[in-house]
Amino acid sequence: MSLPHAHSRTARPMLGGEAHGHASLHDDCEGHGPIGHLDPRTRLVAAGLFALMVVSRDQIWPLVLAVGLALAAALLARLRVLPTLRRMLAMDGFMVAAVALLPFTVPGDPAFSAFGLTGSGEGLHQAALILLKANAVVLMLLALVGSMNTIALGHALARLGLPCKLVQLFLFTVRYLDLLHREYARLRTAMKARAFTMGTNRHTWQSVGYLFGMLMVRSLERSDRILAAMRLRGFDGHFPCLEEPSRFGRPDGLFALASAASVVLMMSQG
Amino acid sequence: MSLFRLEGIHFAYPSGAPVLNGAHFALAAGERVALSGANGSGKTTLFHLMVGLLRPQAGTIEAFGAPRASERDFKEVRAKAGLLFQDSDDQLFCPTVIEDVAFGPMNLGASRAEARAVAVRTLAELGLTDFEDRITHKLSGGQKRLVALATVLAMQPQVLLLDEPTNGLDHDTRARLTAILQGLPQAMMIVSHDGDFIARLATRTVALEGGRLASPL
Amino acid sequence: MAHIPDGILTLPVLLAGAAIGAGGLAIGLKRLAPERIPQVAVLSGLLFVAALVHFPVGPSSAHLILNGLIGISLGWAAFPAIFVALVLQAVLFGFGGLLVLGVNLTNLAVPAALCGLAFNAVIKARPAWGVAAAGAAGAFGVAASMLMVALSLAASGREFLVAAQLVLVTHLPVMAIEAAFTAAAAGLLLKVRPGFLGRGAVAVVVLAATLTAAGPALAHKLTLFASTEGNSVSGHAYFSGGDRAQGVVVTVTDPAGAVLHRLTTDAQGAFSFTASSRADHRISVEGDDGHAAQFTIAATELPDTLAPGAPAPDLQAMIDASLARQLRPLREQLAATHDKIWWHDVVGGLGAIIGFFGLAYGLSARKDKKS
Ligand SMILES: Nc1ncnc2c1ncn2[C@@H]1O[C@H](COP(=O)(O)OP(=O)(O)OP(=O)(O)O)[C@@H](O)[C@H]1O
Numbered sequence: 001m002s003l004p005h006a007h008s009r010t011a012r013p014m015l016g017g018e019a020h021g022h023a024s025l026h027d028d029c030e031g032h033g034p035i036g037h038l039d040p041r042t043r044l045v046a047a048g049l050f051a052l053m054v055v056s057r058d059q060i061w062p063l064v065l066a067v068g069l070a071l072a073a074a075l076l077a078r079l080r081v082l083p084t085l086r087r088m089l090a091m092d093g094f095m096v097a098a099v100a101l102l103p104f105t106v107p108g109d110p111a112f113s114a115f116g117l118t119g120s121g122e123g124l125h126q127a128a129l130i131l132l133k134a135n136a137v138v139l140m141l142l143a144l145v146g147s148m149n150t151i152a153l154g155h156a157l158a159r160l161g162l163p164c165k166l167v168q169l170f171l172f173t174v175r176y177l178d179l180l181h182r183e184y185a186r187l188r189t190a191m192k193a194r195a196f197t198m199g200t201n202r203h204t205w206q207s208v209g210y211l212f213g214m215l216m217v218r219s220l221e222r223s224d225r226i227l228a229a230m231r232l233r234g235f236d237g238h239f240p241c242l243e244e245p246s247r248f249g250r251p252d253g254l255f256a257l258a259s260a261a262s263v264v265l266m267m268s269q270g
Numbered sequence: 271m272s273l274f275r276l277e278g279i280h281f282a283y284p285s286g287a288p289v290l291n292g293a294h295f296a297l298a299a300g301e302r303v304a305l306s307g308a309n310g311s312g313k314t315t316l317f318h319l320m321v322g323l324l325r326p327q328a329g330t331i332e333a334f335g336a337p338r339a340s341e342r343d344f345k346e347v348r349a350k351a352g353l354l355f356q357d358s359d360d361q362l363f364c365p366t367v368i369e370d371v372a373f374g375p376m377n378l379g380a381s382r383a384e385a386r387a388v389a390v391r392t393l394a395e396l397g398l399t400d401f402e403d404r405i406t407h408k409l410s411g412g413q414k415r416l417v418a419l420a421t422v423l424a425m426q427p428q429v430l431l432l433d434e435p436t437n438g439l440d441h442d443t444r445a446r447l448t449a450i451l452q453g454l455p456q457a458m459m460i461v462s463h464d465g466d467f468i469a470r471l472a473t474r475t476v477a478l479e480g481g482r483l484a485s486p487l
Numbered sequence: 488m489a490h491i492p493d494g495i496l497t498l499p500v501l502l503a504g505a506a507i508g509a510g511g512l513a514i515g516l517k518r519l520a521p522e523r524i525p526q527v528a529v530l531s532g533l534l535f536v537a538a539l540v541h542f543p544v545g546p547s548s549a550h551l552i553l554n555g556l557i558g559i560s561l562g563w564a565a566f567p568a569i570f571v572a573l574v575l576q577a578v579l580f581g582f583g584g585l586l587v588l589g590v591n592l593t594n595l596a597v598p599a600a601l602c603g604l605a606f607n608a609v610i611k612a613r614p615a616w617g618v619a620a621a622g623a624a625g626a627f628g629v630a631a632s633m634l635m636v637a638l639s640l641a642a643s644g645r646e647f648l649v650a651a652q653l654v655l656v657t658h659l660p661v662m663a664i665e666a667a668f669t670a671a672a673a674g675l676l677l678k679v680r681p682g683f684l685g686r687g688a689v690a691v692v693v694l695a696a697t698l699t700a701a702g703p704a705l706a707h708k709l710t711l712f713a714s715t716e717g718n719s720v721s722g723h724a725y726f727s728g729g730d731r732a733q734g735v736v737v738t739v740t741d742p743a744g745a746v747l748h749r750l751t752t753d754a755q756g757a758f759s760f761t762a763s764s765r766a767d768h769r770i771s772v773e774g775d776d777g778h779a780a781q782f783t784i785a786a787t788e789l790p791d792t793l794a795p796g797a798p799a800p801d802l803q804a805m806i807d808a809s810l811a812r813q814l815r816p817l818r819e820q821l822a823a824t825h826d827k828i829w830w831h832d833v834v835g836g837l838g839a840i841i842g843f844f845g846l847a848y849g850l851s852a853r854k855d856k857k858s
């Protein structure tokens with residue numbers, strides 16, 4: 001385990017592996033599989049309700065059922081198996097520690113011993129609950145929302161009542177991500193060409209600080225240019241909130257029914 | 271003995287057609303080789319392969335007398351071969367000129383004071399005496415070019431890989447750069463579309479075409 | 488970034504986080520001029536990219552939290568910027584979760600906003616201290632965030648206390664890294680784009696004031712415990728968390744309210760007196776700031792030989808005494824557990840205060856918009 005925390009398993013592949021960074025951000029995920037036909041709002045609301053359900057259950061079986069449902073959703077959304085697994089396994093290092101320590105910190109009947117410490121059955125139980133909950137929510141989130149085009153997600157958030165400014169900020173961020181990431185990669189490559197390697201020293205921290213400072217300066221300048229270009233096109237300090245025609249239709253109704261049914265099923269367990 | 275030897279290099283970007291297709295090349299000490307080729311023929315890519323910023327799908331790279339394959343091998347190479355990027359904005363990232371020029375020497379293990387001294391000396395050699403505390407980001411394109419060259423020279427490399435060094439330089443500055451490069455003992459490879467500049471500097475020319483390197487007769 | 492996944496935190500903690508987060512978001516958005524949206528978006532994207540940078544720390548690695556830098560660049564707008572980055576990370580990478588968004592936002596953005604306030608104040612008074620202040624902001628951002636992560640965990644249950652402590656300890660090196668990093672980045676910004684940092688984003692004052700006011704009040708809850716040994720009664724007064732309360736006045740009364748003894752606790756917060764009658768003894772302590780605690784020694788705990796005068800100890804009394812001696816640590820511990828302020832009380836209280844404040848602010852923002 002790598003402390004303080006490690007996202008490396010997901011973050012690294014992003015750099016090169018997954019079709020150059022987050023090409024996957026805007027690309028083709030939407031429209032694949034039955035989930036793709038649903039209105040983004042339906043998917044968002046369903047994910048939220050599912051999370052609420054899952055978090056409030058405290059028995060193993062309903063939670064196993066929940067993970068099963070999330071898996072089914074992931075299959076319906078045609079999520080790719082490996083990247084999804086990698087994302088699910090990525091938890092902050094200290095969170096892994098928090099869960100792993102539970103058997104030793106929750107008082108109860110001794111169930112096993114490791115490293116000269118006795119682990120309690122209750123602790124194991126609680127750790128299992130947390131793992132099931134965390135993974136069920138993440139999997140469902142990736143299946144229902146992560147599979148959505150980010151722009152569509154922004155619009156869906158707007159129509160669910162998120163403030164217009166926040167949605168505009170979201171959309172702008174999505175637009176900048178790729179630029180920022182590429183600029184970061186270029187500068188980082190150039191540093192490498194000058195024999196820079198990461199170490200545990202001030203020179204490293206300072207250099208990366210400069211790198212990010214420079215990234216900020218350049219992106220800010222770019223944002224100035226974008227703003228200037230917007231002014232040229234008549235921007236007067238107000239963003240029109242984008243309206244999209246509602247896509248809520250029969251598939252959404254069916255999906256809503258199915259979700260409601262599964263929620264009832266989950267509630268009735270245990 | 272050659273400083274660089276490339277054998278049968280094949281390379282393609284993950285999302286594209288092959289760029290290099292069995293390229294062979296050797297660079298000997300004291301040579302100044304001009305690398306020519308159309309836009310998009312793969313000159314920049316070749317440079318990046320030589321210092322290990324990209325890895326070939328097939329072929330071998332030998333540098334400074336040893337085969338180079340792993341990241342650790344190439345770290346050594348990068349300390350001995352200085353790459354001037356085609357776009358100076360990729361290369362310069364520190365607030366002030368002096369910090370940027372001192373960055374390389376510090377990566378090679380110099381102390382802050384030593385690195386600073388080397389940087390001052392290098393800048394002086396390039397005629398950039400008053401530039402130390404200038405803000406890199408606010409220099410003109412040509413000034414950035416010279417500072418970027420300084421960042422490379424400050425590492426005292428044995429080989430210089432220069433990707434379009436005269437890009438954006440005015441007539442006088444180009445003449446000065448030509449004189450500076452002529453005075454340097456290092457072996458170098460120069461990508462340039464500037465015939466006059468090449469004619470003054472290069473000892474031979476190789477052309478990159480169809481993913482292979484050829485010496486025009 | 489520090490992402491707590493779903494399933495760990497309890498509902499009150501989630502609600503408190505959501506309330507604070509929503510309040511901060513409302514304020515941040517209200518202060519965000521539409522022209523600045525592209526700028527804030529850049530910073531938000533930067534947060535996202537920062538998750539890619541791994542610094543080696545000995546054999547392991549750490550990555551940037553970056554909320555110090557975001558805070559000094561954006562002030563209140565750190566709330567929306569961090570929110571957007573968190574949403575994107577949750578949705579695209581499965582970092583964190585859905586219902587914990589509020590808590591994660593609060594943990595990162597409250598320290599960021601505080602950094603912004605402090606930094607702006609420093610920059611205005613002493614422009615030359617900018618870089619140092621930025622370094623401090625970098626370290627503070629990490630420290631405060633991790634403290635809040637630890638609090639969120641601990642408030643969700645005692646069993647997370649160890650993990651909470653682990654969070655704090657493991658982030659000490661990150662603080663050093665982040666300080667150097669933020670100082671460098673801010674140094675560059677101050678030089679290359681003067682005027683970007685420290686353009687008087689105004690008051691996080693209310694938030695700061697609320698935090699500082701709530702802190703000590705909760706930290707000083709008094710607790711009292713006493714036990715008997717024969718006819719001598721001794722006990723301790725301590726503050727929540729276990730610090731002994733020294734020099735506190737202890738009053739002992741009988742059931743009718745007549746004062747039997749008046750004492751002061753010693754350096755260990757201990758006091759003792761000799762009971763002269765076999766009756767209920769009400770012991771109470773009162774701290775300077777109005778906190779009080781009470782404990783009653785029942786008449787039955789005192790030897791029945793007591794009432795008329797001091798008797799010679801008999802066998803029964805000796806057994807009682809020894810039992811009392813042995814039970815004493817246990818009882819003391821029980822009392823401590825029982826009366827200790829739960830961290831979720833603290834967080835819940837804070838959450839409520841700041842949440843109401845945020846709600847009020849949000850409502851006023853809506854009113855403004857209507858008019
Ligand atoms: N990061 C990349 N990803 C995918 N393809 C790339 C990438 N960089 C370059 N290419 C492609 O590889 C080919 C070679 O590019 P390269 O930059 O090496 O050409 P060049 O000879 O340096 O051109 P120029 O004279 O314009 O600088 C081009 O077709 C280009 O489109």
Ligand SMILES: [Mg+2]
Pocket residue numbers: 313314315356433
């Ligand atoms: Mg090129």
